[in-house]
Amino acid sequence: PSAIFLKDYKVPPFLIDKTELTFDLDEATTIVTSRLHMRRNPTFGKSTAPLVLDGGEDVRLIGVAMDDYSLPPEEYRISEGKLIITATADKFVLTCETLLEPQNNTRLEGLYRSSSMFCTQCEAEGFRHITYYLDRPDVMSVFTTTIIADESRYPVLLSNGNEVERRKTDDGKTLVVWHDPFPKPAYLFALVAGDLAVKNDVFTTQSKREVKLQIFTETHNIDKVDYAMEALKRSMRWDEEAYGREYDLDIFMIVAVDDFNMGAMENKGLNIFNSSCLLASPETTTDDSYLRVEAIVAHEYFHNWSGNRVTCRDWFQLSLKEGFTVFRDQTFSADMHSETVKRVEDVSFLKTAQFAEDAGPMAHPVRPASFIEISNFYTLTVYEKGAEIVRMIHTLLGKEKFRAGSDLYFNRHDGQAVTCDDFVAAMQDASGVDLTQFKRWYSQAGTPIVTVTDTFDAETGTYRLTMKQDTPATPGQPTKLPLHIPIRVGLLDELGSALSATVDNVNSEDHVLHLISNEQVFEFTGLKARPVPSLLRGFSAPVKLRYDYTPANLLLLMSADSDGFNRWSAAQQLAVNELNTLIKQAIDGETLSVNSQLAHGFKALLSDVSLDPAMVALVLALPSQAYLSELANPIYPAAIKQARQYLKAQLANTLAEDFERVYREHSILGEYQATAEDIAHRSLKNTALSYWVETKDETAHRIVLEQFQSANNMTDQFSALSIAVNSQHEKAAELLAAFYEQWKDEPLVVNKWLMLTASQEHDAALTTVKGLMEHPAFDLKNPNKVRSVLGGFGQSMSGFHKEDGSGYRFLADQIILLNKRNPQIASRLCTPLTRWKKLQPELSVKMKTELERILSEELSKDVYEVVSKSLA
Numbered sequence: 001p002s003a004i005f006l007k008d009y010k011v012p013p014f015l016i017d018k019t020e021l022t023f024d025l026d027e028a029t030t031i032v033t034s035r036l037h038m039r040r041n042p043t044f045g046k047s048t049a050p051l052v053l054d055g056g057e058d059v060r061l062i063g064v065a066m067d068d069y070s071l072p073p074e075e076y077r078i079s080e081g082k083l084i085i086t087a088t089a090d091k092f093v094l095t096c097e098t099l100l101e102p103q104n105n106t107r108l109e110g111l112y113r114s115s116s117m118f119c120t121q122c123e124a125e126g127f128r129h130i131t132y133y134l135d136r137p138d139v140m141s142v143f144t145t146t147i148i149a150d151e152s153r154y155p156v157l158l159s160n161g162n163e164v165e166r167r168k169t170d171d172g173k174t175l176v177v178w179h180d181p182f183p184k185p186a187y188l189f190a191l192v193a194g195d196l197a198v199k200n201d202v203f204t205t206q207s208k209r210e211v212k213l214q215i216f217t218e219t220h221n222i223d224k225v226d227y228a229m230e231a232l233k234r235s236m237r238w239d240e241e242a243y244g245r246e247y248d249l250d251i252f253m254i255v256a257v258d259d260f261n262m263g264a265m266e267n268k269g270l271n272i273f274n275s276s277c278l279l280a281s282p283e284t285t286t287d288d289s290y291l292r293v294e295a296i297v298a299h300e301y302f303h304n305w306s307g308n309r310v311t312c313r314d315w316f317q318l319s320l321k322e323g324f325t326v327f328r329d330q331t332f333s334a335d336m337h338s339e340t341v342k343r344v345e346d347v348s349f350l351k352t353a354q355f356a357e358d359a360g361p362m363a364h365p366v367r368p369a370s371f372i373e374i375s376n377f378y379t380l381t382v383y384e385k386g387a388e389i390v391r392m393i394h395t396l397l398g399k400e401k402f403r404a405g406s407d408l409y410f411n412r413h414d415g416q417a418v419t420c421d422d423f424v425a426a427m428q429d430a431s432g433v434d435l436t437q438f439k440r441w442y443s444q445a446g447t448p449i450v451t452v453t454d455t456f457d458a459e460t461g462t463y464r465l466t467m468k469q470d471t472p473a474t475p476g477q478p479t480k481l482p483l484h485i486p487i488r489v490g491l492l493d494e495l496g497s498a499l500s501a502t503v504d505n506v507n508s509e510d511h512v513l514h515l516i517s518n519e520q521v522f523e524f525t526g527l528k529a530r531p532v533p534s535l536l537r538g539f540s541a542p543v544k545l546r547y548d549y550t551p552a553n554l555l556l557l558m559s560a561d562s563d564g565f566n567r568w569s570a571a572q573q574l575a576v577n578e579l580n581t582l583i584k585q586a587i588d589g590e591t592l593s594v595n596s597q598l599a600h601g602f603k604a605l606l607s608d609v610s611l612d613p614a615m616v617a618l619v620l621a622l623p624s625q626a627y628l629s630e631l632a633n634p635i636y637p638a639a640i641k642q643a644r645q646y647l648k649a650q651l652a653n654t655l656a657e658d659f660e661r662v663y664r665e666h667s668i669l670g671e672y673q674a675t676a677e678d679i680a681h682r683s684l685k686n687t688a689l690s691y692w693v694e695t696k697d698e699t700a701h702r703i704v705l706e707q708f709q710s711a712n713n714m715t716d717q718f719s720a721l722s723i724a725v726n727s728q729h730e731k732a733a734e735l736l737a738a739f740y741e742q743w744k745d746e747p748l749v750v751n752k753w754l755m756l757t758a759s760q761e762h763d764a765a766l767t768t769v770k771g772l773m774e775h776p777a778f779d780l781k782n783p784n785k786v787r788s789v790l791g792g793f794g795q796s797m798s799g800f801h802k803e804d805g806s807g808y809r810f811l812a813d814q815i816i817l818l819n820k821r822n823p824q825i826a827s828r829l830c831t832p833l834t835r836w837k838k839l840q841p842e843l844s845v846k847m848k849t850e851l852e853r854i855l856s857e858e859l860s861k862d863v864y865e866v867v868s869k870s871l872a
Ligand code: DPP
Pocket: 123, 262, 263, 264, 265, 266, 299, 300, 303, 322
């Protein structure tokens, strides 16, 4: 397989003004007829280039005609999946008839079956698995879609836009025609057919148009869509208020399907969702999942403007729509709940998973320069780091100018397929802020390290911060240029009060410093004593910050900083420092011991009733094994597990009474509500219980059982179960069995059970996961189940990182098995193996051996790209 390069981009030689599709649906063989109204693209220049249409090996061509002249076989050819027609007019209608086998489509790209329905997934390059087409986002076309199907099995027939016709055919089938007036790229095409239940609602837009809202699911799930419907209406309102963006069609539909490679898809007017990202009920859905449903409903809805009305010119520009839309959904969730809590959660995720990606063999710029398989670039870098770039632009411009920039962007480019440069240009033109150097964030991979040192001159009352930036080399980018890094800073006195200081003639308690060189000095004047700096407030840039804080500094920031995010950040730093000491002891085979300063901080926190319980819970959560692995070099998995368990038990024993008290204080009674307030109480209560149970106190152990049995919501029941499993509660196995019995008919709950079971930390973890693969609840065809079991397993230090390498071998076997069936999922499963270079030497060689074994197989482009780059 070979790479495609951004620098080779050329406008398409042909355009497709209108696309008329007819689907004669059948499980075994579906016939698709397309009529493409095509012409040569005037901006391509004079050309006699042949017409080359994208297709797939799974598309069988029945016939092709040009302006109703059936082409004989010598006038076209098919090569490497592409249909090539040499002689074409300047303007013509191309008719293609293709045959598909939806029930044999296990890749879940193009048209496929999920349970009893038909559905599609076309992003990024799935449309070519339906018919021959110019399958690239800069070819935008007006679609009319006719669906013919058997009414009794497929009463609901949906596509993009508005339904314009419905009638019976001569042979008794139903025929429905949908027309979408907005030109769109093929990746936004969708079709759904099934016997589905529907929930209806209405939204009145700011200009007083009524939009019909519909959510479709299989009948047994329709009682679980109320929350998504409310979230949709909140999203529609928010996008009007925050961005002035109104919905444009008369109908907006969402369909839930069980088998889906991604979370959800923003097809124009017809979003298709993985049911795990749409369905919610108190009994079956945890708080985390509620918030996820809300965020993803919002995300896909927001794409209607940032992605659909203004789309990407080519797939290198993916972050144009994804980074921006993630930023939009993050801000939305912050507005709906708590800004600080949301920020901590997002940053925590970024620093764990995106930083790891940026430090590994698949590191790539937010706007990649090349790829072998675009599906591999739906990454944390494109999404989450991309969102951080937009957030930094927001910081640099300020709220009003940012809004002016986004208005200009949408107005200037409505109906166009554009680039990240176009986005930045609109921001710059509307604000007058020079973003020339800033743009390097799009092209330079790797996480910058910002090292800060300071001095204080008592005589002049001047405090100086010296900042250095350095971005480590990444594959293909040995040297790096300095970035424009906005660093938000405040200063505290020794009691924790905010200090005003003057920087560049501006006096304030909070400054945004512009680090633009490799090294720079910033002067704060007007100070009486040496301050404690609160650096990188709100995580104003996606960098690794290094400053030598004393434990006392960190305790001060943790208890007193006016920036809520940095209070959390200080606690995390303190925990990381203590954990690193313990990890080192574990590696060296010493007895673990630490004089924990964190305990003092936690004690104060647990008694401060003025704090948001959700924030307290976040501060109490020790850095995850995954985050500690990201920080470590090399990674000693067993030492990380041991250190973390040790510190948790220490803190639990020191603060047992506090944890018990907090558990009881935050136990809320009454009906379940997914409000920020109730979620916060549950979160703190369950965090407190997770510590308390570590004391081996009998009451705590009894309470875990009671909560498991009497909980009236999944958050509390599942928390009790997780706590039992993670604390190796003597009844853990019994509870796991009981939970499965209780929920075996609810696939989404079973997925959580699979994940928890597969990620357990114990000696038999590998045996357990092998058992799960044979369990009746498992299904290799369903991506959610594969992710639960194999994704869960990849997190287990004891199972995955078994000393003899058998955990790696097991995962490699599964990747090889899935490689042909579902390349996208197989490729995702490779992620934990891409970290081999960072592992302790004995494990590293074993992991590498497995990667080499995978590479010796005949591989899909997806898996080939990840594995070959990992070994390079
Ligand atoms: N559906 C995926 C998302 O919204 C890809 N566009 O991020």
